[in-house]
Amino acid sequence: MMRKAIGIDLGGTSIYGGLIDEKGNILKRSIRDSQAQQGREKVLERIFQVIDELIEGEKVEAIGIGSPGFIDVNEGKVLSIGGNIKDWAYTDIRGELEKRFKDVPIFVENDANVAAICEAWLGAAKGLHSFIMLTLGTGVGGGIYSQESGIWHGKNYQGAELGHVILYPNGRQCNCGQKGCVEQYISGNALEKTYYEITGRKLKGKDIFKKFSEDEYAKKAVKRYIEDLGTYLISIKNIFDPEAIIIGGGVINSKEYWWNDVVKYYKQNCNNPRGTTILPAKYLNDSGMIGAAKIAFDNI
Ligand SMILES: [Zn+2]
Structure with missing residues (x-):
């Protein structure tokens, strides 16, 4: 049994x-x-x-x-x-x-x-030497994993807080107390915030992605989202040199609207994009x- x-x-x-x-x-x-x-x-x-x-x-x-x-x-x-x-x-x-x-x-x-442990066990990261997990949902979560040492916890169990790396100095106020955190730019909520800043209108993240081709403001918001996420992937690659970066979380359900452009942005702007593959999570x-x-x- x-x-x-x-x-x-x-x-x-x-x-x-x-x-x-x-x-x-x-x-x-x-x-x-x-x-x-x-x-x-x-x-x-x-x-x-x-x-x-x-x-x-x-x-x-x-x-x-x-x-x-x-x-x-x-x-x-x-x-x-x-x-x-x-x-x-x-x-x-x-x-x-x-x-x-x-x-x-x-x-x-x-x-x-x-979530990272699941992907390492059965999902997109199965058999990989190392990977970084990014979960893009209401907020942004992170996991750092290598076969040698497993999950990276940090000295005080406060490591891998990948949503609270600062992307824009003096940027948007984050719930954590800092300003300009990644979470304020690449989470699902962040996209809604960007759209609201541009238009004064509130729209759900998935609807903003859907309107990409018909609404120029949605296009502007999504374009910024893609650049911010692509930029962050480049930083992750340069810090960790992982075999893969696995992206999960609710935003992945709209990936048909942004995935290819993010990977393209990463490849075009990273000093050495080879060696690290960007993959969607398998288990959501x-x-x-x-x-x-x-x-x-x-x-x-
Ligand atoms: Zn923060």
Whole structure:
């Protein structure tokens, strides 16, 4: 019998949970709105509900959780930054879950890192020497991975915050306190912000991409998006020289409108683009729960 683990992907909008076997097959799913604005207790309650549903009648070896924020993976705790969930900083995720699910080992990792782990295990990065994961969604997440050393956490578990590299000095105010962060220019929200700045009108990111050929303002906003993302890929290549840069997150669902132009921009403007391939993530919405289950299997 193959062993089973539960993988949980906690995001600002939804909690995705899956009962997952050792080959990465999703045997059962459970989803809840995270209702992140209601704060820690409510979010924990929803995580409990998702796990209850998945664990019912099953023998589960371990639970893995991908969470926003700085995560102390040894302690299973959130550190000073809790991402876009209210009061999430300093939540002892492992401690809270252990009270409820006794005898099941619990492992916690940063959400972008579990997405990277999934891609390394089964997805676009399978077998690669090294890669950088960029998730472009509401915000921008990052993961740094090499076969030699696995995920790069940094001394204080604050590494690979690739959304908070500064792209424009004194640029747009970021939620993190800095100005001009990459996240303010290449996330889905950023594209909406650019369009709003140009037109004074609010439009969803995917609609801005769709209007690319008919609306000159949408074209202008998307063009800027492409240049900013392409520019950032060049910086990543020059810092890490990874075998690939894997791009995931919600924005990838509109990739037909921007992908080729971003890769072209990268190739035309990078001093030495060869050696690093730009690839779309394979697992999108499921990557978090699969990667979270993988860390559970790896640690038991
Ligand atoms: Zn920032």
